Amino acid sequence: DIVMTQGALPNPVPSGESASITCQSSKSLLHSNGKTYLNWYLQRPGQSPQLLIYWMSTRASGVSDRFSGSGSGTDFTLKISSVEAEDVGVYYCQQFLEYPLTFGSGTKLEIK
Amino acid sequence: QVKLLQSGAELVKPGASVKLSCKTSGFTFSTSYMSWLKQVPGPSIEWIGWIYAGDGGTNYNQKFKGKATLTVDKSSSTAYMDLSSLTSEDAAVYFCARISGSHYFDYWGQGVMVTVSS
Numbered sequence: 001d002i003v004m005t006q007g008a009l010p011n012p013v014p015s016g017e018s019a020s021i022t023c024q025s026s027k028s029l030l031h032s033n034g035k036t037y038l039n040w041y042l043q044r045p046g047q048s049p050q051l052l053i054y055w056m057s058t059r060a061s062g063v064s065d066r067f068s069g070s071g072s073g074t075d076f077t078l079k080i081s082s083v084e085a086e087d088v089g090v091y092y093c094q095q096f097l098e099y100p101l102t103f104g105s106g107t108k109l110e111i112k
Numbered sequence: 113q114v115k116l117l118q119s120g121a122e123l124v125k126p127g128a129s130v131k132l133s134c135k136t137s138g139f140t141f142s143t144s145y146m147s148w149l150k151q152v153p154g155p156s157i158e159w160i161g162w163i164y165a166g167d168g169g170t171n172y173n174q175k176f177k178g179k180a181t182l183t184v185d186k187s188s189s190t191a192y193m194d195l196s197s198l199t200s201e202d203a204a205v206y207f208c209a210r211i212s213g214s215h216y217f218d219y220w221g222q223g224v225m226v227t228v229s230s
Binding site: 050094101 | 154155156157158159171173174176207212213215216217218220221222223
């Protein structure tokens with residue numbers, strides 16, 4: 001199975017500052033079609049996860065441009081510029097290259 | 113407007129089974145891949161499997177084979193998951209989610225908590 005390892009944040013993050021969440025996969029997520037099958041989700045307290053970024057760097061419909069995704073085949077970053085109160089929650093990376101589909105253990109974001 | 117509405121919380125005795133439902137609307141269910149996921153406090157999310165509503169074809173995480181059985185009812189646009197021989201390890205929140213053709217989970221149900229206790 002592909003193991004997804006997420007880094008922690010130096011919580012709490014001051015409102016208006018930027019925050020970067022890292023994710024590493026145990027295998028390259030670059031498909032032969034050129035797409036990198038790495039997705040990012042945010043789970044706000046008491047809610048279901050919601051899609052933020054897919055294919056490593058494509059923002060999902062309706063997602064603020066304060067969120068951006070980048071990376072290589074195995075190392076990825078979700079950057080949140082100017083964090084706001086509504087960004088609080090747990091962020092997950094998830095690979096869709098191989099079965100079984102796997103998630104990182106989550107990175108919690110708290111705002112000061 | 114896409115909706116995935118899951119059934120209510122379940123309290124189940126050890127050794128028993130439970131059937132969870134996920135009623136959908138707002139998209140073409142019969143050509144969709146529906147997935148189920150498990151979340152335990154930690155927090156962590158595990159993928160259980162998917163079912164293609166068109167023909168009932170399935171793909172399970174090996175870890176959940178024998179534990180979970182996925183089915184659909186196209187007439188009501190509802191996906192189901194049977195969990196059998198429940199133990200304390202099965203206590204979790206279970207989500208249904210639709211898989212987009214572009215390889216991500218684009219819509220999620222609200223989740224249902226399953227408690228296993230005598």
